[in-house]
Amino acid sequence: MVKKTKIMVDHSKCHTGASTDPRDCRKCLFVCDPAVFLMHPTLEDHPDPHNPEIWRIDPIWLSKCTGCMKCVEVCPEQAITVVPGVTLHEMKAR
């Protein structure tokens, strides 16, 4: 079994309405070289799909995370935890 990278974003700290709104902050998106994170309107609260109000940040491309921890350092709410694992690059080399 490969040891997968785990990235947790604590949505009780990072959410629309919190002291730092993900749409205004976006620091993790900016510092991540492989662009692992994705900012998206939530699927549940979607009152106006033409102009969604509620956005979230989730890690998507986990296998591309190189474990640099810059997102953990930059997050003003300390909402991100990273446990590095095997990357896609390493898996291809095998």
Add this chain to the structure above:
Amino acid sequence: MCEWCFKHGDGGKWYNNARLYRNELADEYNCSEYLEEQWKNMETLFIRKIMGFNSIGLGYKMKMPIIGKVIRKVVEGQIHSEKKNRNPVRADGHFGQVLPLEDAQHIIGNLAAEPIIKNYCVCRWMQRGVKDAVCINFGQLSEVIEKHTRYIPEGVKYKLDREEAIQALQEQNEKGYIASVWFQPVPYINAICSCETPECGGLRLRNDFDLRTVYKGEYVIDIDIDNCQGCKSCVSMCQFNALRYLPSIKRVIVDLDKCFGCGVCRHACKHDALNLVPREDVPGQAGKY
């Protein structure tokens, strides 16, 4: 000429086929309805579950024995789907090809249907948090996107005439963005993007997971060894890691297997050492899109 040229090119490259840009064709495939649904939900594409799977940790999922192969087959089937019941929220039938600036400008100048607009790149916004108005859309897609204010650039003229769009493409290409043309859905063509890796959703799936969301261009780069002065300027332009400088021979080398034929590196070369040649003329690259 890739497989889509043979299917939809009517004797030429698919993106040079004027028929595929027409409103009549879009109506025949109910594209307006599809595009409306697709663009309402564009940013949720990768978190949405499709048959129990979303794209979270896709690299690990596709490396799983058997299941990985099934996912690959299903996803490629959706990307290239020409079926009647295509699902717009998972962007069925939405894929494209890298193309050099000249071809992109030819499309805008001669083939694209009016109205032409530019809008914020969705990929760059959701993956990098940057608002960059670099996507040129035309035909029925322009009318759909205009309804969604979050995609429309603020404080600038976003409705473009052909000349302005050609100029915009030129500037973006010189900056280092890769021009790409898109079916949305196949066979209707309505967008030319200026992409950047790794944010671009299409190039991401192609480069990292080898899913054919973006085909390689109809050309590859050819380095004139005699002209190359080893200034390395072109290396910084390549988004595919195809170019590299070797101190021992004091020139740049190219990995043709990685070259997408976008031609962006040419803007950096002051010594006329980089030229595009048709992919089909290079025996080792012919047919590899």
